[in-house]
Amino acid sequence: MAKVVVVGGGTSGFAAAIAAARAGANVTLLEQSSYLGGTMTGGLVPGIVSLRHQPWRDLETLVEMETSHAGDQVVQGIAQEMIDRLIDAGGAYGTPGHATIRVSFDPEIMKVVIDKMCREAGVAIDYHTKVTAVLRENGRVAGVKANFGDEIIADCVIDATGDGHVAWLAGARYEQGENGDPTYVQPITMYFLMGGVELDKTIDYACSGREDFSERYLRKLRELYEEGKPLTIPGLPRLREVAAQAGDYPGAFGSTTLNPRAHNNILRPIFRNGKVVYDTTMHNVDMAYRVDATDNKTLSEAIGSMRDFTLKIGEFYRKYVPGYENAYVLQIADNIGIRETRRVIGEYMLTGEDVLEARSFPDSIGYCGATVDVHNIDGSEKTRMTAIRGGRLYQIPFRILVPEEIDGLLVAGRCVSADRVACGSIRQQAGCIVTGQAAGVAAALAADRRVEARHLPIGIIQQALKVQGAQL
Known part of the structure; x- marks a missing residue:
């Protein structure tokens, strides 16, 4: 059976692990803490934003997000399943099958729900596991070393660490901050x-x-x-x-x-x-x-x-x-809210213009309607919130999950290939789940076919995502 290793069990990582397992792979999920969910759980960020288009006009828009069903729902699949199970467990506000713009939930129940979802899918979860090095074979990433030198072999590795830690260990190119200054980042x-x-x-x-x-x-x-x-x-x-x-x-x-x-x-x-x-x-x-x-x-x-x-x-x-x-x-919170570090350079870099102009892509793996949320770097000015023009949505291209020139590796979540402005949108929870689910599906398909994910026909990935309930 094809082997996929997901590093990081946060918002994108748990979705990647479930998606890969449901697509037929043998999946190991490595998480450095004692729970899944990252900022959603240990970070005490009890709201999933932008399952629908997220407008930003005024305070009235903000106060209504947790109760509003305005606009079309654009993120389904694993995200909606998770919300439905939270609601059934008394752990989220809302009606099953119909997410609000921002879904309020209980982080402690979230820990239980997503752990169960992973285990039911057949994912092996290794808690308290930190990756220290990558393994290589014929120039490609072939697994990782963890903790005290344990070697975990994989046909494909997914970096869902947020910081692009595995990609960095593998020598991938990345951007951080602005104009070479790694501290020019959101607070x-x-x-x-x-x-x-x-x-x-x-x-x-x-x-x-x-x-x-x-x-x-x-x-x-x-x-x-x-x-x-x-x-x-x-x-x-x-x-x-x-x-x-x-x-x-x-x-x-x-x-x-x-x-x-x-x-x-x-x-x-x-x-x-x-x-x-x-x-x-x-x-x-x-x-x-x-x-x-x-x-x-x-x-x-x-x-x-x-x-x-x-x-x-x-x-x-x-x-x-x-x-x-x-x-x-x-x-x-145990898990601190880091908004911005490394952004791995992929086969395509999503730009702020792509986001704000609501652009479409032939290799789309899902939609995002999240406001561009960029916090001021020194606290001297208000957070800049910019809605996508015309109340529209942008598509997320698969290529931003594929590191340039690094085989055997995909990225998901906050560290995908995006500029600072685009990152202000796609780093939010809904975007992380979309990229995680797509990375999981692609990793499983590539591993099963013994090809690199970059060489998979996009139609195969898109069809597998639809089977899992994703909205394309």
């Missing part, structure tokens, strides 16, 4: 939860007119809260500004120009036990800037700083934000 986030929240008071404050929110947004916010539905509060910029003037808003690692009013600081109630829980909130706060996350020493320093920053932000909430007077930091 890192360490998501956290706060408990003991009285969110009704926070919403009363938001609706008081002291923040610059539109009447339409506030009406929708109040409506969602009263109906017990998911909602989003995009930070409280006036309170951040007041706190900063009093010296009570913390500075972030790597930035001397942090603008508290522009600082990305979003909060959402969480989904637990089959319902939205309003006394616990998830916080998405940019915490570390100009960090090359492939440099372990710098990253380790940033992680320590981010944990300290989390407690200081918790103090800000207690002191300044109504409803948080008795709140506390409940949980800090």
